[in-house]
Every structure is written in C-alpha cells, then in structure tokens.
Amino acid sequence: MRNLVIVKIGGSVIxxxxxxxxxxxxxxxxxxxxxxxxxxxxxxxxxHGSGSFAHIPAKRYGVGRGLINKGSAFGxxxxxxxxxxxxRILMHELLRKGANPVSFPPSGGAVSRNGIISSWDLKPIMLxxxxxxxxxxxGDVTMDSxxxxxxxxxxxALRYVALRLKxxxxxxxxxxxxxxxxxxxxxxxxxxxxxxxxxxxxxLGQASDSHKIDVTGGMALKLKALYSIATKTHSSCMxxxxxVPGRLYRAALGMDVPCTAIRF
Ligand code: ADP
Numbered sequence: 001m002r003n004l005v006i007v008k009i010g011g012s013v014i015x016x017x018x019x020x021x022x023x024x025x026x027x028x029x030x031x032x033x034x035x036x037x038x039x040x041x042x043x044x045x046x047x048h049g050s051g052s053f054a055h056i057p058a059k060r061y062g063v064g065r066g067l068i069n070k071g072s073a074f075g076x077x078x079x080x081x082x083x084x085x086x087x088r089i090l091m092h093e094l095l096r097k098g099a100n101p102v103s104f105p106p107s108g109g110a111v112s113r114n115g116i117i118s119s120w121d122l123k124p125i126m127l128x129x130x131x132x133x134x135x136x137x138x139g140d141v142t143m144d145s146x147x148x149x150x151x152x153x154x155x156x157a158l159r160y161v162a163l164r165l166k167x168x169x170x171x172x173x174x175x176x177x178x179x180x181x182x183x184x185x186x187x188x189x190x191x192x193x194x195x196x197x198x199x200x201x202x203x204l205g206q207a208s209d210s211h212k213i214d215v216t217g218g219m220a221l222k223l224k225a226l227y228s229i230a231t232k233t234h235s236s237c238m239x240x241x242x243x244v245p246g247r248l249y250r251a252a253l254g255m256d257v258p259c260t261a262i263r264f
Contacts, residue, residue, distance in 0.1 A: 034246070104128075
C-alpha cells in the first residue's frame, strides 16, 4: 500500500522493564500523541512489545517452547493475559488522544508453526486502514500447529503484515539509537547508520539479544525482521530510539533523525 507506515514501539519503551506489570505512563502518553499525529498524515499500522508484562510469565513457564509440561497451558493463558493487559492500557491512551485504534491481536486470528506465523487473514486490518482506523497488533501467544502454543513476537507479527501489505516505511522504536558495533550491555562504540548488502553480515554479527528480560530476541530479532522486510519489499526500514521525544514522529514523516537505516 503506497504511503503505508508500520511502526513498532518496544516493550522497553512503554514499560519499566525492571518492575513486573509496570507501564511507563509518561512514555505511553507521549508516544500515543506522536502516533496520532503520524496517523493524521499517513496510513499507519502500529505494533507494540510486552516488556515487563508478558515476558515474565512467558519465561517462567517456557511458553516459547510450547506445551512442554503440565503447567504450560496455564503459563500460556497467563502470558496472553499479561500481553492483553498492557495492550489495553496503550489502547486506552490512543483512544484518549483521538487515534481511533482497533485491536488485532495475533492470538485472535493467526496460526503459527514453531513461532513463525503460517496463516493470518489480514482482510480486517486492510478494511480498518481503508476506513481510517489505526490497526494495532502486539506480540502474543498463538495456537501453534507444531508445538501446541508459541510466542509470536511483535517483530514476527509485523514482518508477516509487512510482506503482504508492502509499506513504504517500517520503523522500530526501541531504547537505543540503533545497532552499535561492540555493544555489550551499555551504549558505547559506533552506531551503524546505514545497512545495505555491503555490511549486513557485519551488522547481523553485532546485533544480539536484549541484555534484559526478554523472551523474543532483542536487537538480533529486530534486524532479522527488518532485513527480511527490506529485501522482500524494497522499502525503507529504521531502528531508532523512541525514548527521545519526537524522534518516532519525525522519522515516520521522513525527517532526518539519528538511527540505523536499512535499505536494499
Ligand atoms: P524492545 O523491548 O524495545 O523491543 P529489546 O530490549 O528487545 O527492545 O532490544 C533492544 C536491545 O537490544 C537494546 O536495549 C540492547 O540491550 C540490545 N542489543 C543487543 N545488541 C545490540 C547492538 N549491537 N546495538 C544496540 N543494542 C543491542
């Protein structure tokens, strides 16, 4: 779809990652306003992570590995509930800001195979876009044809959507400015500003997991998802710091911001 923007806001941005079930209401409120302003100018699909909500029960019960023992079903339900609770907090704020959000959780329509979505009817999302709504998806627990249940990350949900709806731009907002060389738990070293076919192997080698509570895969997962989107749709992709006020808004509308830009 011409002009479509897909935005992810990370769980590290909208929750206090160190305190279970703790939303960062200042970030949620500010980003909801930025998202409303982006949506006024371009069709937009939003995805968000689960931070200190779903990652904690997911890890405790090994939900990412499927129905592995007697506690797995309870763990899966608990994890889905945690993801949905954060989702409702963000949706409520988007509603208050006038963004007209509608909810499309993968658990309600997607089937995965070992955590990779194998089917998901995106017609409702396409209609919602056409009618001027803000479709919102999130990382979720899905019914899985391989392992019983699985965690579908926000990156995987947005990758599936992007390959079919072909956005002009996909932006992943997280808590660092982009992919660094030599990252080891604190920001230091050089920010990789552009990734293309010449340096993708170096960049993939630098991006690792989250260095925090995270069951889906940190920077490595983001970069792999964006690499897939950028090569298959020939669109622009970015990783940027959504904790800095205005950056997400500026980037989504094509203004220059510090980031890692991915383009093939
Ligand atoms: P979010 O919750 O916003 O989706 P994640 O915590 O999953 O974000 O992923 C971002 C994190 O990835 C960073 O905060 C950092 O800890 C980690 N990371 C791993 N490798 C790198 C790298 N090379 N450059 C920057 N961050 C990296």
